[in-house]
Amino acid sequence: MAGVVRMGAEPDVTVGPGTVAVMPTGGVLPPGADAVVMVEYTQEAMPGTIEVTRPVAPGEGVVRADEDVAAGAQLVPAGRPLRAQDLGMLAAAGVTQVSVYARPRVTVFSTGDEVVPPDTGKLRPGQVRDATATALAGLITQAGGEARQGGIIPDDQAALEAALRAALATTDMIVISAGSSVGARDETAAAVARLGPPGIWCHGLAIRPGKPTLLAECAGVPVIGLPGNPRSALVVFRLIGMPLVYRAGGCTSPPAEPVVRARLARDVASAAGRLDVVQVRLEDGAAEPLFGLSALLSILTAADGYVVVPEDATGLGSGTDVDVTLYR
Amino acid sequence: MAGVVRMGAEPDVTVGPGTVAVMPTGGVLPPGADAVVMVEYTQEAMPGTIEVTRPVAPGEGVVRADEDVAAGAQLVPAGRPLRAQDLGMLAAAGVTQVSVYARPRVTVFSTGDEVVPPDTGKLRPGQVRDATATALAGLITQAGGEARQGGIIPDDQAALEAALRAALATTDMIVISAGSSVGARDETAAAVARLGPPGIWCHGLAIRPGKPTLLAECAGVPVIGLPGNPRSALVVFRLIGMPLVYRAGGCTSPPAEPVVRARLARDVASAAGRLDVVQVRLEDGAAEPLFGLSALLSILTAADGYVVVPEDATGLGSGTDVDVTLYR
DSSP states (O other): OTTEEEESSSOOOOOSSSOEEEEOTTOOOOTTOOEEEEGGGEEEEETTEEEEOSOOOTTTTOOOTTSSSOTTOOSSOSSSOOOHHHHHHHHHTTOOOOOOOOOOEEEEEEEOTTEEOTTOOSOOTTOEEOOHHHHHHHHHHHTTOEEEEEEEEOSOHHHHHHHHHHHHTTOSEEEEEOOOSHHHHHHHHHHHHTSOSEEEEEEOOSEESOOSOEEEEETTEEEEEEOSSHHHHHHHIIIIIHHHHHHHTTOSSOOOOOEEEEEESSOEEOOTTSEEEEEEEEETTEEEEOOOOTTOSHHHHHOSEEEEEOTTOSEEOTTOEEEEEEOO | OTTEEEESSSOOOOOSSSOEEEEOTTOOOOTTOOEEEEGGGEEEEETTEEEEOSOOOTTTTOOOTTSSSOTTOOSSOSSSOOOHHHHHHHHHTTOOOOOOOOOOEEEEEEEOTTEEOTTOOSOOTTOEEOOHHHHHHHHHHHTTOEEEEEEEEOSOHHHHHHHHHHHHTTOSEEEEEOOOSHHHHHHHHHHHHTSOSEEEEEEOOSEESOOSOEEEEETTEEEEEEOSSHHHHHHHIIIIIHHHHHHHTTOSSOOOOOEEEEEESSOEEOOTTSEEEEEEEEETTEEEEOOOOTTOSHHHHHOSEEEEEOTTOSEEOTTOEEEEEEOO
């Protein structure tokens, strides 16, 4: 039992043939000692003599100086949000300032003569409160971005272009919650096309809901034109916008979304060649699909998560095991 | 085709025998119309005469005024954090202010003569930087709380009691990152016991790491005394502290943690009657357990998530399918 160190608060004592020293937690091993035993496993057999009541192996209770992190080793990898334990590791190493990516500034515009601010009291016939911009701000924040409200732009191509152009200079990403009528969509596309190269990547995605989505890049700023229906807009932004926000914030490994496995409670139809996003409610471990018009936000608020029907499937049968991505 | 409304921007036109009116998206159905068709599915056959080029069923393209949410219905349930779509639904209904729970104030104390602040440059022998308080602040924030640093209290029962007593009046929850030596633990317990009824619920949990955990309630404020090892402290706080923070913030349904199913790459030993929390790294869909002293933070920073070995198990064999809770 040579060189056992006892942790505790009593004065030093020695016992033959080994040395039993007393030291505080986190101290430096005294010369000659090669193990530490907790004071609970010792007793003072007689004054000045301590008995160690359990076997102690060399190295026990001892942490080498480089055992947690060796000099020169990476403390925390780049490309992911700092987790609680990463902050702890940095603090332990005395690193209290780290360079991080700035939160990407994402400006959200709503378009449409019929769209009015959420704080509008009584609506006139045909008016609709802007639900999408507020919800998008939530998703942008969740992905590490800083959401900025660009306001509601009337159906006027010149006004939209001017607003977008002003935002280009001060923002890292632009999101347009576009009117869903074909005229409004054309106006959005025309305004975006004039912002600068390379311009519009695509206009229309094989996804439901979310088909009339516009993806563009203008003067180095990604621009997403979302469908006018709030539900379609939120579905598309989750799948396409949030990964872009993460990436713009330097996050190459976005945190995992919570997923549960569940049995589909009813048949879900889908067209081959199209990705379908189906909202589901979880009930007793079964995933109950929620159907309804893409204009209905209540489908989203009632949902616990969603199921993606892959492009090559023509639907999923009742009883199929599916991955449900849960909302947080 | 009686009563079909065409959406678009052209002047009104009429076609017999039904009526084709032109209206903007989101408008109110004109009298006599019972369906809406998109302008894409119409063409002007001759001046003043419009042809609808696809069959239209009554009710198509029309949303009833109460179809999304009926008057008097619940917009968003209480007890969970507001999700993006919940914010959208509230905005759509014109609700721009909602009563929410305040973020619970959680004060974190570190104890121990050997503990020094993270910004301490060169350490003297036996000193250790306070990693736990910083990491706990991350977990508290993640659970919706407002983390407050109570500072580092020396191993002095009176000083600790005074600091805790002062915090009781201004905080909703107290967390003590306690010295792990039995003396320090006793001092923490003694200080907590004098704070007020009902006092200490338990001192010691059948969990590894995290055995020397103290749970108390003093004058209505929950008090958690965590083990001194940073890794043990973080493991216990995730399992016990975060649910308390969620609850104190009015969140009765905390958001789900992301979980993946993986095959255990190696045997994991555990004692029956004890919950074991094993850190794992995911490699090619397999969960590789990370073993090491509970003092090592690097185990936590290297881990992608953790596996819980239930109390009744005496270990898990290599190849077992396990649920890995992922860190975010």
